[in-house]
Amino acid sequence: GENVExxxxxxxxxxxxxxxxxCTYSDSASNYFPWYKQELGKGPQLIxxxxxxxxxxxxQRIAVTLNKTAKHFSLHITExxxxxxxxxxxxxxxxxxxxxxxxxxxxTLSVSS
Amino acid sequence: DSGVTQxxxxxxxxxxxxxxxxxxxxxxxxxxxxxxxxxxQGLQFLIQYYNGEERAKGNILERFSAQQFPDLHSExxxxxxxxxxxxLYFCASSATAGQGWMTxxxxxxxxxxTVV
Numbered sequence: 533g534e535n536v537e538x539x540x541x542x543x544x545x546x547x548x549x550x551x552x553x554x555c556t557y558s559d560s561a562s563n564y565f566p567w568y569k570q571e572l573g574k575g576p577q578l579i580x581x582x583x584x585x586x587x588x589x590x591x592q593r594i595a596v597t598l599n600k601t602a603k604h605f606s607l608h609i610t611e612x613x614x615x616x617x618x619x620x621x622x623x624x625x626x627x628x629x630x631x632x633x634x635x636x637x638x639x640t641l642s643v644s645s
Numbered sequence: 646d647s648g649v650t651q652x653x654x655x656x657x658x659x660x661x662x663x664x665x666x667x668x669x670x671x672x673x674x675x676x677x678x679x680x681x682x683x684x685x686q687g688l689q690f691l692i693q694y695y696n697g698e699e700r701a702k703g704n705i706l707e708r709f710s711a712q713q714f715p716d717l718h719s720e721x722x723x724x725x726x727x728x729x730x731x732x733l734y735f736c737a738s739s740a741t742a743g744q745g746w747m748t749x750x751x752x753x754x755x756x757x758x759t760v761v
Contacts, residue, residue, distance in 0.1 A: 566749070575647065575735055575752035576688070621688060629701040630676050631739040631750040635688040 534559040536624050538636025547645045551609045555622035555636050558603070564625035565598060565605045566633070569618045576621060580607070612643045648672065649753035651736050657759045663724040666756045670717055670738030676700070677719040678739070678750060679711055683732040694719055726760045733757050 535558045545551050557565075563584035568576035582589045582596045582605065589596050595608040609616060619640050623633035648671035658664055670677050679691040681704075690703035694713035705711075708726075713719045723730060733755045740748040 568752070575649075575754045577647070578749055578751065581749065626690065626701065626703075629693055630695065630741055631737075631748060632678055632690050632693045632701050632703065633750065634690065637687045 534562070534624070534626065534634050536622060536634050536636045538622050538639060540639060541637065542640045542642070544642045544644065545612050547612060547614060547643055549612055549643075551607075551612055551616070551641055551643075553607045553620055553622065553639045553641075554604065555606070555624075556602075556604050557624040557634070559624065559627065559634075560603065561627035562624035562634075564631065565596070566623050567594075567596060567607050568621045568623065568635075570621065570638075571618045579620075609641075612641075614643050614645050617641055617643045647751040647753060649736055649738050649751050651734075651753035651756050653756060654754065655757050655759075657761060658726060660726055660728060660760055662726050662760075663722065664726065664758065666721040666723070666734050666736075666758075668719045668721070668736030668738075668753060670719070670736075671751055674738035674740050674751075675717065676739045676741065676750075677713055677717070678737040679705075679719070679721050680735040680737065680752075681732050682735060682755070688735070691721070723758070728760050731758055731760045 566581035570576045598605045622636040626632040650669040675696045691705040693701040737750040737752045739750040
């Protein structure tokens with residue numbers, strides 16, 4: 533079945549450093565790739581997304597890249613801050629459903645000051 | 646605040662019982678999605694409704710069912726509960742469910758179900 537793999541599972545950085553999280557997906561029909569941030573006790577919050585007709589998208593300190601040929605997509609956070617500490621999930625759309633998603637297992641990002 | 650409302654926030658019940666979780670989507674959103682989040686399985690898609698009709702099924706057990714009402718709120722019914730059903734259950738909503746075009750999905754705060 534469809535699968536999304538996410539690495540690393542944990543990531544510790546110093547404040548001001550960059551953080552990169554990588555995902556691969558299996559279903560070539562997936563064409564929408566959102567990233568969610570989940571803080572303790574809260575629901576996942578959409579932080580950025582990318583569609584299959586775009587290779588890169590940036591929003592302030594956050595950027596996402598997509599390589600459809602290799603079925604890879606990545607999240608880049610620059611100038612990390614302690615408030616970036618959370619669990620980050622990548623996801624890929626399920627064909628024909630609108631926005632039903634298959635999620636990666638998550639990356640716990642810790643930013644120390 | 647995502648605009649998606651889930652009730653109750655917490656639910657504790659015994660094995661074999663039945664519970665109903667409720668979700669109100671963002672204003673104007675026609676699609677509702679249910680997800681289960683557990684430590685071992687992560688976030689798993691259960692089922693999708695669009696404008697009252699079932700649109701897609703994921704890893705939903707036969708003991709679980711859902712529906713979407715004319716006012717677009719949705720309910721997830723979990724029956725014959727087992728200890729392994731303890732998890733966070735999230736509802737998400739999006740504007741459309743059309744094939745070939747995706748709109749952002751926004752999640753509620755979840756319902757934490759504990760089966761004892």
